[in-house]
Amino acid sequence: MPKIIGSTLAEHREHVRSQLFDALSRLMSEAGFDSVSLADIAAAAGVGRTSVYNHFPDKESLLLSFIEHETSKYVADLRASLQDVDDPEQQLRVYVREQIDLKTIYHVTPGPDLRSVVSGSTAARLREHVGQVTDLLAGILRGGIAAGRLPDQDVDAVVPLINSCLSGRTFPDGGPERARAVEATERFVLRAVGMREGALAPS
Incomplete structure (x- = not known):
């Protein structure tokens, strides 16, 4: 035993x-x-x-439980970071930074994309867990639109574009180079969603 x-x-x-x-x-x-x-x-x-x-x-059941564990922790941490932030610009900046700092298997696993090497049902479950994060971004954008800080736009189409931008780039590990890269990415995302130029002062 x-x-x-x-x-x-x-x-x-x-x-x-x-x-x-x-x-x-x-x-x-x-x-x-x-x-x-x-x-x-x-x-x-x-x-x-x-x-x-x-x-x-089986291995896929282990993967799903791992993803659920990691995603739940990340979403809880992200919600905590956003809890006292009311301004849409600062909310977007928080989201961008958290996504850049995120080190998950979605970003660092070598070889084929996870969803291409698992069963269809497992791939669908993986998308559900990713949806917890994308729902937070969608809520930030819709809040910005409602507050008049962002122009009306197709939020469902914009969200995956932003996340692709954030997950597809490698950032320096630290120092001034990383700070500059993060700031440039924040400003790029803010412009991409239509935040007016006067609101883009560094945080």
Whole structure:
């Protein structure tokens, strides 16, 4: 019988899931999801191969749980960052910065796009989780339009354009170069959605 880690079975289960998530993230960043097996993940996590099946029936189920965990945490952090920000321009700047700082498997996994190497049902579930983030951006844009700070526009068409811009660029790790790149990206996004020029002073 495997050793129980933690004072309860629930704590043990959470600990094992955390180990598996860490191993999945690490292996995907090195080789890509399609190149990693469930046995590889179990070995990297230090979890018995048969024990993995007590938590996840297959690799895609593990991926979905990992994405759900990461997305929920990110959305909660983003909502907290936006909680006391009322100005649409500053809300957009917060969103841009959070997306730039985001280091998820969507951005760093080598190999084919995740949604091209999983089943159709799993790809649909992945889109649902991404939708939690895009809904926040859509809400910011609609709020800006309602407040008269942004021109009326097709929000559903604009949101993926902004996210493609943010996820498709590599930023310096730190220093003045990163600060300049982030500021330039903020200003680009603000102009792209029609924020008037007089409102584009650096934050």
